[in-house]
Amino acid sequence: MSQRAKRKFFIAAFIIPTLVFFCVFTLYPIFRGIYISFYDWSGSAKNMDFIGLDNFRELLKDPIIWTAIKNDYFLVVGKVIGILLLATLFAIAITRLNIRGSSFYRVIFFIPNIISVVVIGVLWRYVYNPNMGFINSFLTLFKGEQVQTAWLGQENTAMWSLLWPSIWAGIGFYMILLIAAILSIPSELYEAADLDGASQGRQFWSVTVPLIWEQMKVSILHIVMTTLNGSFIIVWIMTEGGPDNSTQVMGSYLYQMGFRQYHMGYAAAIGVLILILSFITTVVLQRLLRRETIELA
Amino acid sequence: MLKKGLMVCAVLLLALTAACGGGNSGNNGNKPTNAPEPTTDNSSTTEPAAPAGLKGNFEIQYFVGGYGDAWWKEVIEEFQKANPDLKIKQSAGPEINDQMKPRWIQGNPPDVVYIDGKGSNERQMIDDGQLLDLTDFLASATNPDGDKVSDILISQPTAYDGGKNFTLPLVFGSWGIFYDKALFKEKGWAVPTDWASFLAVSEQIKGAGTSPLIHTGVYPYYINGGLIDSAMVAANGGDGSILTKQAALEAGSFSSDAVKTALNQIVELRDKGFIDKGAVSLNHTDSQSQWLQHKAAFIPNGLWLENEMKKDIPAGFDFGFIPSVAQAAGANSIVIPYTNTIAIAKDAKNPDAAKAFLQFVFTKQHAVRWAELTGAIMNVKADLDSSSAGSVVKDAMKFFNSDKTTVAPVAVLNADVEKAKQDATLALTVGKIQPEEWMKRLEDAAAKARK
Incomplete structure (x- = not known):
C-alpha cells in the first residue's frame, strides 16, 4: 500500500464509522421526522395519509402552539439571564474573591447538576405544594394566616415557578466552565491591573470578561439550545403543560399531541418547527454575540 | 457552534422518530398475513x-x-x-x-x-x-x-x-366520591345521599376548617369521572345515553340543559369555596395523600384508590365510597363505570x-x-x-x-375531545371560565373531531 493510500485508509477508518452512526442516528431521524410531518398519521395505524402542508397550516392556527413558543422563549431568556448572572457571580466569588472554603461551595453549587431533572421536578413540586410546601409554610409564618397559593396552578405564577428550578438546576455546570476559564487567565494580568490601581469591578470588566467571553458565548448558546429542546422534562414532571395549557412548551405539546392525542404527523410538524426555530435562534445569536476574540499571545 | 445546535435538534428529532421507528415498514403492511397453520374450522x-x-x-x-x-x-x-x-x-x-x-x-x-x-x-x-x-x-x-x-x-x-x-x-370499576368513615363518625358529619345533603355537610366541614373537596388538578379526568359525569346523568333524569351521545360526538350533546345543570353544580361548589384552593396544581399522589391526612374530606377518584395508596393509609382510616352526590333527593345514585x-x-x-x-x-x-x-x-x-x-x-x-x-354505560371520548374536556373542567373549577365557555369549547372540539 502506498503512503498515500495508507493515509487515506487511516482517515477513512476514523471518519466512516462516525459518519455511519451520524447518518443512522441523526440524519435519518431528521428526514424521517420531516417526512412524517407531511402525513396525517395516528402513530399506531397501518395507513398514513399524505396531506402536504396541512399540518403546518393547522399549526399556525393553533393558539396553544403560540403559547408554547412564548413559554419556550420566556424560559430561554429567563435561564440565560439567571444562569449566566449567578454562574459568573459564583465563579468570580470562588476564584477571585478570597472566600474561605471555596472548594466546598464549588461542590455545593455543582450538586444540582448531578441530580436527574426528574428528581429536581419532584423535589420542587414539594417546595411549591400549596398545602404542605416549604414556600407556603414559610409565608404563613409572616402572614399569620394559612397561605394556600397554588404556585403551579395559577396561570400568572406557573411559568415563573418553572423558571427557578430550571435556573437552580443549571448553574453548576456553567459555573465550572467559567471557573476553568478564569483560572486560565495569567495572574500577572491582575497584578498589573492592581498596580495600575484598577478596582475589582474594573478588573472584572476589563480583564476577566474579555478573556472568558468565548466561554460565556458557549454557555449562552448551550443554554438556549438545551432549553428549546429539553425544557420538556421539567414541564412534564411539574405541570404536564397545565393548568389549561398555560405552561405548555413546544416539546411538551409535541409529546401531548403525538402520544396522548394520537396525531403523530402533527407532532412531527411541531418537531420540525422546533428544528427551524432552534436553527434561526442559533444563527441570530451567533451574529449578536460576535465580538472580537481576545487571545493571549 | 452551529453544528452543535443542529446536533441537539437532531437528537430531539431522533427521540421523536425513534418512537415511531416501526412506522418505516407501515406502508407495505397491506400484504395479507397468513396464519402458519390456518384453522378453517368455523364451527368453533x-x-x-x-x-x-x-x-x-x-x-x-x-x-x-x-x-x-x-x-x-x-x-x-x-x-x-x-x-x-x-x-x-x-x-x-x-x-x-x-x-x-x-x-x-x-x-x-x-x-x-x-x-x-x-x-x-x-x-x-x-x-x-x-x-x-x-x-x-x-x-x-x-x-x-x-x-x-x-x-x-x-x-x-x-x-x-x-x-x-x-x-x-x-x-x-367505578368512579365516585371517597371519604373516611372514621373521620365522619368522629366529627358527626352525615354521609351525603344527594346534592342538598352534600352541600349541607360541605358547609359544616368548611366551618370546621377542613377543605370539603380536593381533587387531582393535574389530571382533571378524575373530577370529570367522579363528579361531573354522574352529575350530567343525574340531571338527565338518570338517563346515561347523554354520555353515549357525547362519545358519538353528536352536535349539541355537550351543551344540553343537563350539561348546564351539572356544570352549574360545579360552579356552586367553586363559588362557595368548597373546592380546595391548592387542588388545581396537585397530581394524583399529592392530592390523595393530602386527603389521607384529612386536609380534605372528599375526593373524586376510582375504585383502585385503596389498593394504590395501600402503603400510606394511616391507622384507623376507613375507606367509604359514594358513587354520586349530584342527584336530587330520592333519585337513584349514578354509577359511572370504567x-x-x-x-x-x-x-x-x-x-x-x-x-x-x-x-x-x-x-x-x-x-x-x-x-x-x-x-x-x-x-x-x-x-x-x-x-x-x-x-x-x-x-x-x-x-x-x-x-x-343506575349504572351508566361506558363511554370513551375521542382523545382530542377528552383533552378539551379536561382543560375546560379545570378552568371552570378555578373560575377562569363559566359554563357557557365550557360548553362552547367542547362543542368546538367535538365539531373538529367529527370531520
Whole structure:
C-alpha cells in the first residue's frame, strides 16, 4: 500500500464509522421526522395519509402552539439571564474573591447538576405544594394566616415557578466552565491591573470578561439550545403543560399531541418547527454575540 | 457552534422518530398475513367454548400493571390444558404496549389483546381499524358453563360507530366520591345521599376548617369521572345515553340543559369555596395523600384508590365510597363505570382460537379468581362475598346490585375531545371560565373531531 493510500485508509477508518452512526442516528431521524410531518398519521395505524402542508397550516392556527413558543422563549431568556448572572457571580466569588472554603461551595453549587431533572421536578413540586410546601409554610409564618397559593396552578405564577428550578438546576455546570476559564487567565494580568490601581469591578470588566467571553458565548448558546429542546422534562414532571395549557412548551405539546392525542404527523410538524426555530435562534445569536476574540499571545 | 445546535435538534428529532421507528415498514403492511397453520374450522365460533383440539399458534398480549399477571398465567394454563395442541405465546409485561406497537403498525399483531396501561387506547385502536368487529360473535357467545356471555356481564360492551362492538370489558370499576368513615363518625358529619345533603355537610366541614373537596388538578379526568359525569346523568333524569351521545360526538350533546345543570353544580361548589384552593396544581399522589391526612374530606377518584395508596393509609382510616352526590333527593345514585377491555385483532392469524379464549375466560369461577388474585372486580356478575376482595370493592358491589342505583354505560371520548374536556373542567373549577365557555369549547372540539 502506498503512503498515500495508507493515509487515506487511516482517515477513512476514523471518519466512516462516525459518519455511519451520524447518518443512522441523526440524519435519518431528521428526514424521517420531516417526512412524517407531511402525513396525517395516528402513530399506531397501518395507513398514513399524505396531506402536504396541512399540518403546518393547522399549526399556525393553533393558539396553544403560540403559547408554547412564548413559554419556550420566556424560559430561554429567563435561564440565560439567571444562569449566566449567578454562574459568573459564583465563579468570580470562588476564584477571585478570597472566600474561605471555596472548594466546598464549588461542590455545593455543582450538586444540582448531578441530580436527574426528574428528581429536581419532584423535589420542587414539594417546595411549591400549596398545602404542605416549604414556600407556603414559610409565608404563613409572616402572614399569620394559612397561605394556600397554588404556585403551579395559577396561570400568572406557573411559568415563573418553572423558571427557578430550571435556573437552580443549571448553574453548576456553567459555573465550572467559567471557573476553568478564569483560572486560565495569567495572574500577572491582575497584578498589573492592581498596580495600575484598577478596582475589582474594573478588573472584572476589563480583564476577566474579555478573556472568558468565548466561554460565556458557549454557555449562552448551550443554554438556549438545551432549553428549546429539553425544557420538556421539567414541564412534564411539574405541570404536564397545565393548568389549561398555560405552561405548555413546544416539546411538551409535541409529546401531548403525538402520544396522548394520537396525531403523530402533527407532532412531527411541531418537531420540525422546533428544528427551524432552534436553527434561526442559533444563527441570530451567533451574529449578536460576535465580538472580537481576545487571545493571549 | 452551529453544528452543535443542529446536533441537539437532531437528537430531539431522533427521540421523536425513534418512537415511531416501526412506522418505516407501515406502508407495505397491506400484504395479507397468513396464519402458519390456518384453522378453517368455523364451527368453533358457535360452539360453547374451547372445543378440544384447537390447533395452530395463538398469541395473547396483556399489560402487567397493578393487577399483576397471576390471574393471566393461571387462566392461560387452563386454556392450554383444554387445548393441548395449541401453541400459546404470551407477550406480557409493563411495557408491552410500546413493545408490540411496531407489530400492530406492520399488520402482524397478536390474536388477543388486553387493552390496559400506558400506551394503550381502545378508541384509537378502533379508529385505526386494528380490532375485529365482535358484534355478531358477542350476540351468541356462550362460556363453558353454558351461560350466555352477554347475560352475565355487569357492564355491556361499548357500542361504537352505530352499535358495533369491538371490545369486551374484562375489568369493571367505578368512579365516585371517597371519604373516611372514621373521620365522619368522629366529627358527626352525615354521609351525603344527594346534592342538598352534600352541600349541607360541605358547609359544616368548611366551618370546621377542613377543605370539603380536593381533587387531582393535574389530571382533571378524575373530577370529570367522579363528579361531573354522574352529575350530567343525574340531571338527565338518570338517563346515561347523554354520555353515549357525547362519545358519538353528536352536535349539541355537550351543551344540553343537563350539561348546564351539572356544570352549574360545579360552579356552586367553586363559588362557595368548597373546592380546595391548592387542588388545581396537585397530581394524583399529592392530592390523595393530602386527603389521607384529612386536609380534605372528599375526593373524586376510582375504585383502585385503596389498593394504590395501600402503603400510606394511616391507622384507623376507613375507606367509604359514594358513587354520586349530584342527584336530587330520592333519585337513584349514578354509577359511572370504567372498564379495561379485551379484544381480538382484525389481522389475527388464529381468530377461532381467539374467540374460544374469550368464551373460556368469561366464567364466574374466573371472576372470583380475578377478585382474589387482583383485589378488583372482573366484569362478570359473580358472588364475591366469600372472596378476598377489598372492603371498598365489596361496598361498591352493594351499590352496583342495589335497585336504587343506575349504572351508566361506558363511554370513551375521542382523545382530542377528552383533552378539551379536561382543560375546560379545570378552568371552570378555578373560575377562569363559566359554563357557557365550557360548553362552547367542547362543542368546538367535538365539531373538529367529527370531520
